[in-house]
Amino acid sequence: MKARDTLGYAFGAIRLRKLRSGLTTLGIVIGIAAIVALLSFTQGFQVAISGTFQEGLSTDVVTVSPGSGGFMGFGGESDFVFYENDTDIVETVDGVVISAATVSNTVTAEFELMDRMLSLTGVDFAAYEELYSTFTTELGEIPASPADGEAVIGYYLYDPWDNGTHLVELGDTINVYYSVRNGTVLEPVNLTISVVGIMEEIGSFGFGPSDTGMYITIDSALNYFDTEEVDSLAVKLESDDEDFIVAISEEIEELFLNEVSVTSATALLGTISSVLAIVELLLAGIGGISLLVAGIGIMNIMIVSLMERTREIGILKALGAKGKTVLAIFLAEASLIGLLGGIFGIGLGAFLANLFGGMMGGFGGMGGGGAPNGAESFMSITPVVTPILAIQALLFGIGVSVLFALWPAYRASKLMPVDALRSE
Amino acid sequence: MSEILQVQNATKTYMMGEIPVKALRGVSFSIKKGELVSVLGPSGSGKSTLLNLIGALDRPTDGTLIIDGTDISTLNDNQLAEKRKQVGFVFQFFNLISRLDAKANVELPLMISGISRSERKERVTDSLTKVGLAERMTHKSSELSGGERQRVAVARALVNRPAFLLMDEPTGNLDSKTAQEMMDLVVKLNEELQMTVIIVTHDQEVSARTPRTLRMRDGLIVSDEVN
Ligand SMILES: Nc1ncnc2c1ncn2[C@@H]1O[C@H](COP(=O)(O)OP(=O)(O)O)[C@@H](O)[C@H]1O
Ligand SMILES: [Mg+2]
Numbered sequence: 001m002k003a004r005d006t007l008g009y010a011f012g013a014i015r016l017r018k019l020r021s022g023l024t025t026l027g028i029v030i031g032i033a034a035i036v037a038l039l040s041f042t043q044g045f046q047v048a049i050s051g052t053f054q055e056g057l058s059t060d061v062v063t064v065s066p067g068s069g070g071f072m073g074f075g076g077e078s079d080f081v082f083y084e085n086d087t088d089i090v091e092t093v094d095g096v097v098i099s100a101a102t103v104s105n106t107v108t109a110e111f112e113l114m115d116r117m118l119s120l121t122g123v124d125f126a127a128y129e130e131l132y133s134t135f136t137t138e139l140g141e142i143p144a145s146p147a148d149g150e151a152v153i154g155y156y157l158y159d160p161w162d163n164g165t166h167l168v169e170l171g172d173t174i175n176v177y178y179s180v181r182n183g184t185v186l187e188p189v190n191l192t193i194s195v196v197g198i199m200e201e202i203g204s205f206g207f208g209p210s211d212t213g214m215y216i217t218i219d220s221a222l223n224y225f226d227t228e229e230v231d232s233l234a235v236k237l238e239s240d241d242e243d244f245i246v247a248i249s250e251e252i253e254e255l256f257l258n259e260v261s262v263t264s265a266t267a268l269l270g271t272i273s274s275v276l277a278i279v280e281l282l283l284a285g286i287g288g289i290s291l292l293v294a295g296i297g298i299m300n301i302m303i304v305s306l307m308e309r310t311r312e313i314g315i316l317k318a319l320g321a322k323g324k325t326v327l328a329i330f331l332a333e334a335s336l337i338g339l340l341g342g343i344f345g346i347g348l349g350a351f352l353a354n355l356f357g358g359m360m361g362g363f364g365g366m367g368g369g370g371a372p373n374g375a376e377s378f379m380s381i382t383p384v385v386t387p388i389l390a391i392q393a394l395l396f397g398i399g400v401s402v403l404f405a406l407w408p409a410y411r412a413s414k415l416m417p418v419d420a421l422r423s424e
Numbered sequence: 425m426s427e428i429l430q431v432q433n434a435t436k437t438y439m440m441g442e443i444p445v446k447a448l449r450g451v452s453f454s455i456k457k458g459e460l461v462s463v464l465g466p467s468g469s470g471k472s473t474l475l476n477l478i479g480a481l482d483r484p485t486d487g488t489l490i491i492d493g494t495d496i497s498t499l500n501d502n503q504l505a506e507k508r509k510q511v512g513f514v515f516q517f518f519n520l521i522s523r524l525d526a527k528a529n530v531e532l533p534l535m536i537s538g539i540s541r542s543e544r545k546e547r548v549t550d551s552l553t554k555v556g557l558a559e560r561m562t563h564k565s566s567e568l569s570g571g572e573r574q575r576v577a578v579a580r581a582l583v584n585r586p587a588f589l590l591m592d593e594p595t596g597n598l599d600s601k602t603a604q605e606m607m608d609l610v611v612k613l614n615e616e617l618q619m620t621v622i623i624v625t626h627d628q629e630v631s632a633r634t635p636r637t638l639r640m641r642d643g644l645i646v647s648d649e650v651n
Contacts, residue, residue: 001535001536001537001538002535002538005535005538009535012523012524013523016523311519312521314519315519315521315532316532316536317505317508318479318481318508318513318515318519319508319509319532319533319536319580320505320506320508320509320533320536320537320584321505321536322501322502322505322506323501323502323505324502325536416481416482416483417481417482417508418476418481418482421481421515421519
């Protein structure tokens with residue numbers, strides 16, 4: 001029997017049993033949709049995560065903050081504080097290249113168009129440049145010997161709407177303030193800032209400089225915030241090898257009598273990707289179970305359908321059909337069902353993934369530190385249904401239905417015509 | 425004339441659970457090309473069992489069947505399937521596929537044989553014309569009368585240009601007038617196309633119209649006469 005005739009014959013049989021074929025197909029649709037939705041969603045999630053963290057990530061930099069233990073330095077309680085010159089102590093450790101103290105606070109900046117809360121950070125410009133490759137300017141420059149009040153600002157403060165309407169221009173002078181309580185009234189503490197540099201767009205969040213941050217020298221900052229204490233030390237190591245980072249981190253913690261914790265972007269990234277891998281495995285597992293259920297449904301329906309059609313098989317064989325012809329007809333039926341189920345499943349899966357993605361978009365902007373309205377959110381998840389994923393899903397759908405139809409179809413193909421014809 | 429079928433000491437034993445049922449107890453006869461033969465016997469005498477063996481739909485328990493020069497006991501399942509294409513079998517209950525129309529039912533053996541579309545079309549029309557059903561080609565078998573279904577079954581049996589035509593109780597499900605017409609058709613096919621035909625029946629009127637009759641009883645051939 002020619003392949004085209006086999007398909008035609010199989011298609012005729014499917015068309016006649018619309019309801020039953022429809023239900024079988026639905027099983028495949030659900031299984032494939034689950035897998036496609038979950039995988040495309042995780043893939044989109046991964047793209048979002050790695051886009052956020054990996055871009056411009058300085059993998060050889062660790063952050064030392066007061067407090068022991070706790071995730072990312074939170075949770076550990078300690079009275080320990082850092083001072084600016086603690087960098088000298090850290091730099092005595094072998095394997096440390098350079099370190100910089102940072103201190104930052106939220107202040108309100110009075111731009112011409114609007115007031116805006118932002119994070120004002122004091123750093124040693126020269127050291128910070130060496131620490132983070134993302135600390136580099138698009139306009140102006142990072143001053144080698146900065147004067148008091150000279151600031152480098154993040155790109156989103158300059159061009160928040162991405163449309164050429166600038167919040168501030170290079171060379172502008174703006175006032176920033178934070179408030180202190182004086183008896184019953186709040187009094188602003190002012191600082192005049194002159195913008196000498198606008199950073200290149202980083203486009204992600206992580207450690208180090210931010211697109212929405214404003215940077216002045218550490219001395220100006222300590223002076224302005226009226227404090228001696230710094231928040232944390234950023235430390236550049238000689239290598240981003242994980243074992244090396246762990247070893248040096250321990251050494252630094254011991255150096256400060258375990259009153260500090262060291263976090264590294266590399267370790268964090270490792271944790272995130274392993275969590276993500278588990279999540280993906282879990283989701284794929286759920287999809288796999290739905291497909292298994294769908295597959296058993298197919299087998300069930302195939303067995304029932306073959307029992308119902310044993311007489312037809314007998315007729316085909318009596319007319320000279322070989323076992324493999326019968327097998328081909330029933331496997332063609334299963335493939336067609338798998339193909340249909342696969343196509344609808346991919347469509348439904350993509351739709352569902354986009355639905356989830358849209359819902360997750362609500363969390364967008366969490367990395368932006370309150371990016372102005374209209375700015376792109378950092379964490380929007382766009383599910384990715386790649387052509388490869390689609391083809392894989394399609395093949396998988398066909399594969400599952402063929403696999404589960406194989407045994408019943410094989411059994412049918414082995415029947416002697418008289419035996420098949422005797423059944424009613 | 426050459427012998428197109430030789431049956432030597434064929435037996436068939438079915439197992440009903442533990443109990444063996446001897447449907448054929450050693451049957452021998454031969455049939456020449458162009459003959460019209462009836463096998464007459466009461467219900468349960470083993471006629472259908474015999475016809476199934478001749479049609480290569482089943483294997484004998486013992487004995488030899490030589491169909492068109494080939495001993496079927498030497499054939500494997502695939503070769504046996506190939507052999508069935510040389511046999512036109514008309515089943516007692518027609519065994520048409522009800523979702524297909526008359527044309528598609530007749531086309532099925534050709535499709536299975538892998539014959540091209542254009543040739544299929546020609547041969548289907550030809551075959552349906554022979555049985556006088558050219559007008560009803562596109563009717564579903566469920567829309568046809570018993571006599572018409574029988575004719576579709578005959579057309580399907582003829583379409584592969586078989587070495588012989590086997591009919592199991594061809595008039596069993598027809599009223600006497602339609603049965604008469606069916607027998608006219610069979611006689612015509614035999615006389616005009618020199619088609620070898622073997623008819624299994626329990627009806628004396630049918631066997632009366634065939635030049636040769638084999639009588640069966642309890643799985644044995646009890647007489648072989650020329651009318
Ligand atoms: N598949 C089978 N299994 C068991 N017994 C069978 C089977 N087919 C036929 N028989 C028995 O074999 C005998 C002959 O049957 P059959 O050839 O159909 O007779 P006929 O066609 O002459 O009525 C009967 O007794 C019948 O019950
Ligand atoms: Mg019978």
